[in-house]
Amino acid sequence: MADIHIVREHGLGLERARKLAFRWAEVAEKKLDMDCTYEEGKAHDLVSFKRPGASGELKVGKDRFELNARLGMLLGVFKARIESEIVRNLDELLEHEDPLYAFEQGLHKHETRHAAKHEKKPAKHAEHKAPAKAVKAPAARKAK
Template structure:
C-alpha cells in the first residue's frame, strides 16, 4: 500500500471550491471509473472515491483542498508519478483566475488530443477489415 497526502491552499471560497470539486468527481467517475460520493457540509465538503486499487477522500474548505489517497499494490508502484501529476495539475488550476473554466478547457484539450491520437488507428482498423459478404439473390 502507498499513501498520498496533498494539501493546497486556495482563495476560491467554499462555493467555487465546491463547484470545482464536484466537477472533478463527475469526471473521475466517467474517465477514471471511480465511485464517488459527494457529502456537502456547512463549512466543508468531502468527496469520497474508490475503484479497484485506489480509494480516498478529498476534503474541500473555503481556503484549502486536502487529498488523502491509498493506492493498492499495483498502483502503488506508480505512486511518485501519480502524485506528481496530481500536484502539477492542481497547482496549474489554482494559478488560474477561474480554475473551473481552466479545468473544463483542459478536459476539452485532453479529449481532442486523445481523439486525434486514436483516430488513425480506428481508420486503419476499419480499412483493414474486408467488406461484409453479400448474399446474392436468386
C-alpha cells in the first residue's frame, strides 16, 4: 500500500471550491470508473472516492484542498507518477482566476486529443487487392 497526502491552499472560498470539487467527482466517476460520494458541510465538504486499487478522501475547505489517498499494490508502483500528476494538475488549476473554467478547458483539450489519437486511420501496410479482371461477355451466337 502507498499513501498520498497533498494539501493546497487556495483563495476560492467554499462555494467556488465546492463547484470545482463536485465537477472533479463527476469526471472521476465517468472517466476513472470511481465511485464518488459528495457530502456538503458548513465548514468543509468531503468527497470520498473508491475504485479497485485506490481509495481516499478530498476535504474541500474555503481556503484549502486536502487529499488523502491510498493506492493498492499495483497502483502503488506508480505512486510517484500519480502524485506528481495530481500536484501538477491541481497547481495549474489554482493558478487560474477561474479554476472551474480552466478545468473544463483542460478536459475538452484532453478529450479532443484523445479522440484524434483513436480515429481510424488507414493501415500503413494495407492489403491492396488487384482490381477484378474484366470478363468479356461471350459473343452472341447467330441462329442457324
